[in-house]
Amino acid sequence: MNKKFLLLGGLLLLKVHLFAQVTFPRNGVYDQRSRMYAFTNATLHTDYQTTLEKATLLIKDGLIEAAGANLQVPNGYVKVDLQGNHIYPGLIDLHTFYSMPEVPKPAPKNGPQMESAKKGPYSWNQSIRPETNASEQYKLNAKEAEEMRSLGFGTVLSHIPDGIARGSATLITLHEGLENEATLKQKAAAWYSFNKGSSTQDYPTSLMGAIALLRQTYLDADWYKKGGSAKEQNLSLEAFNQLQNLPQFFEVSDKLNVLRADKLGDEFGIQYIIKGAGDEYQRIAEIKATNASLVIPVNFPNALTVDDPQDVVMIPIADMKHWELAPANPAALAKAGITFSLTSSGLKDKKDFWNNVRKAIQYGLPDNEALKALTYTPAHLIKADNQLGSLKKGMLANFIITSDNLFSEQNTIYENWVQGYKYVVNQLPVTDIRGVYDLRVGGQTGMKLLVSGKAGNPEFAVQAGKDTLKVKATRSASNLLTLAYSPDKKSKKGENRLSGWIEDKTLKGEGITAEGTPVKWVATYSEAFKQAIPAKKDSAAKADVASLGKVTYPFNAFGVDTKLSAENIIIKNAMVWTNEKEGKLDNTDVLIQNGKIAKVGKNLSLAGARTIDGTGKHLTAGIIDEHSHIGISNGVNEMAQAVTAEVRIGDVVNSEDINIYRQLAGGVVASQLLHGSANPIGGQSALIKLKWGASPEEMKIPNADGYIKFALGENVKQANWGEAYGIRFPQTRMGVEQVFMDAFTRAKEYEQAMKAYNSSKNKIGTPPRRDLELEALVEILNNKRFITCHSYVQSEINMLLHVADSMGFKVNTFTHILEGYKVADKMKAHGVGGSTFSDWWAYKMEVQDAIPYNAALMHKVGVTTAINSDDAEMGRRLNQEAGKTVKYGGVSEEEALKMVTLNPAKLLHLDNRMGSIKPGKDADIVLWSDHPLSIYARAEKTFVDGILYYDLERDIKLREELKAERNRIVRKMMDAKNGGAAAESPALKKTQIWHCEDIGGIEE
Template sequence: MRIFKLLIVLLTINLSFAQDYFPKNDGVKQTFKNVVAVTNATVYTSSTTRIDKATILIKDDKILEIGAQIAIPKEATIIDATGKTIYPSFIDLYTEFGIQKPQAKPRNSRSPQYDSERNGYYWNDHIRADFNASDNLNYDDKTAKDLREIGFGTVLSFNNDGIVAGTGLLWTLNDAENNGTRILNKKISQHFTFRKSSLSAQAYPSSLMGSMALIRQLYHDAKWYAAGGSKTKDGSLEAFNQNKNLLQIFTAGDKLNILRADKIGDEFGVNYIIKGSGNELERIEELKKTNATLLIPINFPDAYDVSDSFLAEQVVLSDMKFWNQAPYNLKVLAENNINFALTTADLKNPKDFLANLRKAVELGFPKEKAIASLTEIPAKIANQNNVGSLKKGNLANFIIVSGDIFETKSTIQENWVQGNRFVIEKIQPSDIRGKYDLTLDNVKYDLSIDGEVSKLEAKISQDKLEFGTKLTYNEPWITMVVKSKDTLASKFIRISGLKSETSLSGKAILENGKEVSWSAIKKTTTSEVKKEEKKDEKKTPVFYPVTFPNMAFGNSSKPKQETILFKNATVWTGEKDGILKETDVLIENGKIVKIGKNLPQKGKVIDATGKHLTAGIIDEHSHIAISNGVNESGQNSSAEVTIEDVVNSEDINIYRNLAGGVTSANLLHGSANPIGGRAAFIKLKWGYNPDEMLVPSAPKYIKFALGENVKQSNWGDNERLRFPQSRMGVEQVYEDYFSRALAYQKEWDAYKASSKGKTPPRFDIELETLSQILNKKRFITCHSYVQSEINMLMKVAEKYNFKIQTFTHILEGYKLADKMAKHGVGGSTFADWWAYKYEVNDAIPYNAALMNNVGVTVSINSDDAEMSRRLNQEAGKTLKYGGVTEEQAWNFVTLNPAKLLQVDDKVGSIKIGKDADVVLWSDNPLTIYAKAEKTVVDGIIFFDIDQENSKNELVQKERNELINLMLDAKNKGLKTQEPKKKSTGHYHCDTLGEKCRVFHAKYNN
């Protein structure tokens, strides 16, 4: 009895604290002057360390002590957190929280801006390293409250605007303090993006490859500036150099852009922390090799509303698959030991953060990794030891959760930031609702507890007799006052006790004053059993495996090299042996190893009887497989940019070209400027990554251009501002740049000859590239039409002692073919395109044959994603126009482009020792009836017509299954989004900006 009274006294004390503890309104803060003890909680001091029934002692903004056996000072305010779970408050290293964004000055002109408008700063306005987020703060109470409610206590804020966007700061979401107290690190990071600043209309860069080139040049300029190379002060370069030891955070986004950002980092010895987009699982092997630390958003897409079958057709398979796969991204990253932290970035509604996180955990993302990615890992990235974990001396940044934070029913009830307590919702006792078997004085009763958790209602019954009952619950204490059986008298049974993990129990005072024991054991009802059974029967979510690439017609795994024997084919060698009948070709280790009759069977044997085997088609002038811009049109020379940076391995046109017998392509910059960007020679390895498609040993090319495009004839009046604006101006551009390149080369030669104690000259990527041309280490393919301009450029080249390698388009080539032959330049032309603009009015379909007849190496190119998959037919047209032989016509799309690209020692014909890039055709490849049945690149079959039916069936099967899953999601009341028509376009020479011309394809990807 004495013990029981003591418990009642303790209860009274706890209740007195509880009155201080519960605020009248949610969302308020509470500051304690004395020491505060949060007791009886399950505390995760880190992602892997848990202390049960722990106490956290807090004074001011820090943790004094933490543990299960902590002596609580007498003056401490005690907060009982029994049944609650405590975690370190979360950290987000990628936000724009509280940043006061500068506003762009209004422009009165619609014409392009080519020069910088900032005096004393870098030549490009999109480099804004001098912007400091900490000088432009506007703490936002509402957004801070929203972030605290989902568990965040510390954020890194920056202004995400510009290719170099300036510095960020690390601060807490502490409304109670001023900026000086809540700022943990005033300058913690320097930020990069591939996007231009909204504060400037400067035209350069106008493409992704231009952004990459600008960043590279910036690194070179910063090094040169730091060495004292500049005579004038540059505010941007000064800031950039001062910030180089901060965290370097790169907003990449797309998985391929992560690889691109990492590539720049590797070049300059910078370990970027890279912000992704949530599709990293699609290129996980490549990302593993980067060893980069990532910041990952969890903005899972909503299901598409596909209830309308016509609208459903607009949703491409890749988007359907991503909806299914996105929630697994974190699991895949964790399984592959990639270091990453989570961010709220890209979420339309911050409240979706916890729901998405819980979904990821449900699908296999380990809880420990989830906690670490929000606490320890971001703290370690930020080199901030006083947040991200709970230990003596750390900031008192923690959240109090009603239970396991990954359980759907759990809620974040409080978020403490720097010792300041922010109440999100009133802490409720644990849920004791349910049906119980009550034993009171050895008599059995039924006890039912219902109602709201904060306002419980109890009923005690026996048979059909019900007793009036009033229940009070202050965890873990429970009291009930029960009206006795004697309805004529006001007699009551007083029940008091404690809640344990599995039951309720204690002492009761009967009507006659007798003290007895009681206990209540929770029942498992039939409905609960059924509910549990139903839960056990829950279907395992269907995960659609990633394909290579992760879209329609992707491969379940990367295709591998095989030993292949083509038997009894008509072999178009492209060599002096000509066309061989009933001949075998053996491929091993990616090479052609034997050609002959009746070769012994080995490896995969393909019966090619009645079929034609040729070398793979080579497209000398292609614009497929390029990301975010084919032209860097922001200035009249863009020799510093390279298509190699922006190869898009997931362009459906790669697969379509393979289906048309194309095995390699020279990806060219467009024709927006006289000196364009550098080219990329690729093999069409469908499903491989961009670097695996490039051919490193291939000679290097650059695109030049003549004619209407470079002088902006058809760009519109507002655009006609940039030099040159005439054909004679085009010539002057070449004279100016090659003169500069010579001077640049001489300056570097003089420095290398006697560099002791001298500051090196400025390294200029553009002039380095032009110097390579002068030194015959890079070769020109030039967009051209008009005879006079073609003559002009050959004369310029001869003046500077080099030659043009290829004139592409060259529709007036027949007028000066003799001069071309003398110069040694090849011609890559169209079979029969003409009259699509003024400067092609003199084009004739006999052009290819006439150039060929005087000794010019001629090829037929596409310049178009549609034509490129029919180049065999384009070659066939030359039989009609000019009377070339079948073998000559076929060489126009195989051996001759290989010669123009100087890779004819590797590809372009069927010859022992050459790369196994071959195509098996159903018929003579020059006819419109011929189909490419098997397309082989480096001994790997990338297209097989025998598999097309099954691939199409798989596309339809996956679409139908995913549509059903989306319909099921809608029926369950989950959010959906409207189907969106996703169209892809085709780049052409004159395409400006980052977007293609629109071309709709039902199953593009």
């Protein structure tokens, strides 16, 4: 390259701000000439799928004029001969907080904060912040800009990561001009999350609360747009509506939240672009079905220090498997045809970015897909593909100059041009001198100078006879060179020290030998570059993907690598407990066909059906737990308000909970997942079947009735929460009654207003605001949603029955109901069932009158009575809990078994398809090794919808496989650590097991 061009280029690239900034006056004289450059002889990657050799890129005043081969360079352009170096479009990162203020941590509080502390006509909730505009808080951070440019990024989407509705993001180039010049789109996208951020307000306290809050915000915004603005001024709702035409981004913390966010968007016709967490490969089919585009991090986990075997047993197998498989996540997405972009977000050290991208390529991500994910896709997602992501006429002059293929370990990023301004990352060498040279030093000949490594940072060695001698070298930008090396491997005399210059791939100059003799030297180019010096393995070398562990469903211990499916089965010669009028049938067969119980009888047969010998064993309907809290993510209580009927456990079903498998091992086939008991009217239930390995949506029982949790007693009035919790109403038991009366009074008024508006022909005026809290209560009034009420004390049970009679609704089930024996007659008259504990008492004040005869006494009066667990551990031995009613109260064995099978099915309105062994019902059945109420009985096989989800024989095999898998990954982690990979100590993780009274759980 001609030095005068370098000088001229340097003058033109003085920090001057051209035509885009004419509205900014300057003090003094400044340069405003055009910036015109021609980059010639380049390997030009105009986009992720087009590469041109010996091509030219023309740019003028920050825009691309032309890109192609055989272009004529017009007069006036500064020519830059790149000599085969590469040009790529500038990279784009869609998930950054670049140049944004740090989000403050919530200040400590002395007690609950019920209302928003934000001043002004904004949302009632501090975590709804759509009025936040990132562009108004963007302040250039030169250090951050330099760090991102050094990775090859030229443009970023930046937002303030605070709140559930976070406001607008701004699209910014990494040019260090004034902010108005670097800003491409002031409001480029809207951002959301499930994290309440800096909000000090109590609501929401759970993930389901965060989802409910955002769902209600969409409805409120629609109401505001349709006339609600005439009734109130709300700057948050106004801003929320203004952002809806922008790309909608949603940040989540794991694969299941990808599904939850997408499902929420589907409710309102919105297709979110979801920033995931890198574990999407674990639910790839379900995530593909969302049709969502993703923004994916490459912050792969470090290996864990596994030297201490006591530590190893504490590490969840899911964490160990994720360490191994996380680098394959981008490849899995590409293979599945899922649109995604890559982000540097989440890296502890941004310098790891390229190592991790190359690792993703080693694990199967094609180079062109990686380039697409860093250029075209992010530009397309942010609707800026007319400016960014490729190198075409009229687009921004955002590009990087590299020495090699962008993804090669030998690559060096030389320059990053942003809006036509040059930023030097590494000094662009005037000449690529890599190759093999004939070396003569003084009178010594027959030597070779080997130059390898990166073009911008070459490595040198001298080959003298059989010796290959390492060389210490320095090279200046002006092509001056110094070399120092020992004359031979055994020499202790000193070093030959040479200095000189580079001239047309000939290296020459003068030096001093180890003996101190002045010499002249010359190295004459003889061969093209080859990797003469051993180098690190290039990214082109693929990892042995075949040796990787398999993805299991769920991604947990005892998961299976192929989802289980139904088969036709005949269970022969078992003692069949039908729970029907036939009672117990000895030496009887049951045919399972197409997921249903097809026949019950003797000597059954079906061609192709698998036969299971049930001789000496007992076959029962599967256990149904009417009151459970397993399989719930991030909080079982939304406790910040007295009425939270808007929240839904169905939004937060956790299919990965190991307790699902454990309860299958105890014969449980279905559960009602209930909200906790922190408030009088809690959230809506989820009714699930325990389909181990299925997705959350697949676990839900289709067409099941809706249920909701009510609560009475100590938990509701916050009796044991401490003095700070004396703010939220109610604080007394009589206050609880008033909450119910008030809530249903409001629900009736709401229903009347909705009916009046919807029945009017012209629908004149502002429609009533949809209120999800009140809609759930209206469903109760209309017998479309059913109450399960946490209860203990006789007086409160009477109170709720009185409220129900007064307001015109029914209570479906009293759960716990430990004083049910006192009011069984009233329960029978009302038509309410009881779901109780077998023999729990004395664990708090309001259970002092509990007795183990409770279930038997309610049953004898004619109340539909069930035994529930309310506990993950007890749920897997509900058969034994039911057996206690035989001892305490003399309930018959068959009626006792019904208390955990048919009776809970009746309480959940599922007895037409579950709870007994009858042709036509779902094949939810359990084969026991012994009498099903015995403490010695083991569930050997548990079927759900005819699928064998738990099998004792398979369980033994899975345990051995799990042990082998853990040991395999331990060895792999140790090899990685010994090979120099980063490793960190394992952190003790405690699995959260929810109970009625637990609070907390919002995503952090």
